[in-house]
Amino acid sequence: MPDLFSVLAEPSRRLILDALRESEGLLVKDLVALLGLSQPNVSKHLRVLRTAGLVTESPERQGRRYRLRAEGLRDVDAWLDPYRTFWTARLHDLGDHLDSTRPQEGPRQ
Amino acid sequence: MPDLFSVLAEPSRRLILDALRESEGLLVKDLVALLGLSQPNVSKHLRVLRTAGLVTESPERQGRRYRLRAEGLRDVDAWLDPYRTFWTARLHDLGDHLDSTRPQEGPRQ
DNA sequence: CAGGCATATAACCAGTAAGGCATATTAACT
DNA sequence: AGTTAATATGCCTTACTGGTTATATGCCTG
Numbered sequence: 487m488p489d490l491f492s493v494l495a496e497p498s499r500r501l502i503l504d505a506l507r508e509s510e511g512l513l514v515k516d517l518v519a520l521l522g523l524s525q526p527n528v529s530k531h532l533r534v535l536r537t538a539g540l541v542t543e544s545p546e547r548q549g550r551r552y553r554l555r556a557e558g559l560r561d562v563d564a565w566l567d568p569y570r571t572f573w574t575a576r577l578h579d580l581g582d583h584l585d586s587t588r589p590q591e592g593p594r595q
Numbered sequence: 596m597p598d599l600f601s602v603l604a605e606p607s608r609r610l611i612l613d614a615l616r617e618s619e620g621l622l623v624k625d626l627v628a629l630l631g632l633s634q635p636n637v638s639k640h641l642r643v644l645r646t647a648g649l650v651t652e653s654p655e656r657q658g659r660r661y662r663l664r665a666e667g668l669r670d671v672d673a674w675l676d677p678y679r680t681f682w683t684a685r686l687h688d689l690g691d692h693l694d695s696t697r698p699q700e701g702p703r704q
Numbered sequence: 705c706a707g708g709c710a711t712a713t714a715a716c717c718a719g720t721a722a723g724g725c726a727t728a729t730t731a732a733c734t
Numbered sequence: 735a736g737t738t739a740a741t742a743t744g745c746c747t748t749a750c751t752g753g754t755t756a757t758a759t760g761c762c763t764g
Contacts, residue, residue: 488721495604496722500674507677514741527723529742548732549740556682559675565609566672568616573665597751605752623711636753638712657762658710 490561493538498523499531506541506554513549599670602647607632608640615650615663622658 494500501521506512514532518525532552535541539558543550603609610630615621623641627634641661644650648667652659 489604489606491600491609492604492721495598495601497598498722500600503678507681515739524724525741526725526743530722533742545731554678554681556678559678560682562671563675563679566668566675569612569663569665569668570672572616572663573669601751607752624709633754634711635713635755639752642712654761659712 488534488538490538490558493534493540494562496531496534498527499535502528502531502535503540503554506552507556511551511553513546513551515549517552597643597647599647599667602643602649603671605640605643607636608644611637611640611644612649612663615661616665620660620662622655622660624658626661 498521502517505517505520512520514525514528517523517528517532521528532541532543536543536552540555541552542555543552607630611626614626614629621629623634623637626632626637626641630637632640641650641652645652645661649664650661651664652661
């Protein structure tokens with residue numbers, strides 16, 4: 487129910503996503519250890535993320551493995567899109583001073 | 596001080612950005628009329644957006660013109676980037692089954 | 705210089721959500 | 735079944751923030 491941006495507004499939540507992105511699946515306890523957050527806190531955040539479609543959960547021998555579901559972020563990407571064309575236009579106007587602030591840029595589609 | 600995602604988490608704020616994106620500059624009163632929000636409310640949001648570097652303000656004959664500053668969104672784009680590669684990879688691995696399963700966002704598992 | 709717009713700011717209220725602690729649930733193992 | 739490990743949930747408190755109303759500021763214009 488809460489929209490994607492609100493979900494991402496929580497720093498801890500982004501940390502969780504980052505962690506999951508780099509590890510292809512983690513147990514709650516791993517996240518707790520990794521991020522130094524309390525277990526209930528992590529569980530709560532995971533729930534929000536799951537509801538938002540940003541992570542998936544699957545039962546495992548000892549615990550539940552959470553994995554990133556990056557496709558959930560496509561909506562953000564989509565929202566960003568019209569703005570993106572905007573700033574590329576700008577870029578061209580201003581003479582790439584923008585690029586210098588950002589090493590490797592993967593060109594948008 | 597508040598991070599970009601928190602700023603974007605506010606629906607009204609996104610509306611303002613959208614409006615500015617499509618109009619190349621608007622006065623506060625225009626935004627008020629356009630979005631049906633109260634003037635102080637709009638002003639507050641604009642301040643947040645300005646602080647976040649998402650809009651610029653310039654004095655005008657009768658009022659202040661606010662313009663979109665899309666480059667401010669590059670950080671979001673940058674954050675998204677590693678995830679983006681992720682989902683393109685996935686897509687390619689799984690043979691687009693993701694796309695088909697995502698007409699309107701499936702219920703939670 | 706007075707009056708009026710346009711906008712910002714201040715003070716305040718209310719909803720909401722994060723975090724902590726305790727407890728419930730579930731699952732494996734013995 | 736009893737114990738333990740892993741995770742989820744409920745309750746409570748607290749902090750933050752959006753929204754409103756009222757007021758201040760600044761700028762034109764007459």
